[in-house]
Amino acid sequence: MRDHIRLRKSFATETTLRTTIAVDQAREARQEGFFTTIVYIATREVEINIQRIRLRGLAGGHSALPEAIRDNYTRSLGNLAIALRDFDRGDVYDNSDAEPRLLLSTRGGTLAAAHPPIPRWVIDALSGTSIARDLTAGGGSVGG
Numbered sequence: 001m002r003d004h005i006r007l008r009k010s011f012a013t014e015t016t017l018r019t020t021i022a023v024d025q026a027r028e029a030r031q032e033g034f035f036t037t038i039v040y041i042a043t044r045e046v047e048i049n050i051q052r053i054r055l056r057g058l059a060g061g062h063s064a065l066p067e068a069i070r071d072n073y074t075r076s077l078g079n080l081a082i083a084l085r086d087f088d089r090g091d092v093y094d095n096s097d098a099e100p101r102l103l104l105s106t107r108g109g110t111l112a113a114a115h116p117p118i119p120r121w122v123i124d125a126l127s128g129t130s131i132a133r134d135l136t137a138g139g140g141s142v143g144g
Contacts, residue, residue, distance in 0.1 A: 018075040046073040077125040085109040
């Protein structure tokens with residue numbers, strides 16, 4: 001990543017966002033003139049992730065212990081507000097059902113677009129932020 005920044009070459013990375021390392025890297029890239037984007041994909045409940053990862057493991061792919069999945073899920077949601085604040089652009093998707101659904105987009109740490117209903121898990125993850133306030137202001141549609 002640092003080589004890409006030094007050479008001014010675009011790059012992409014994947015993270016569970018269980019730590020803020022990707023956010024720190026985005027800050028560094030922004031300081032060097034890069035435009036940063038995060039696409040955050042999550043589910044309404046961790047049990048969906050556990051089942052999907054179990055099935056992937058049974059099919060020969062990478063697996064993980066349920067305890068690790070639960071920890072990653074909780075920590076990831078805990079870092080979402082920081083990420084949306086620090087990336088130039090953010091898109092949050094709910095991948096709980098057969099097709100992912102875009103829930104919201106941010107620009108410069110502020111809400112740019114919302115696509116109701118916004119699930120309660122998103123509001124909870126963003127609690128105390130201007131994004132959560134904007135999502136719930138004026139009787140916005142917040143779902144379960």
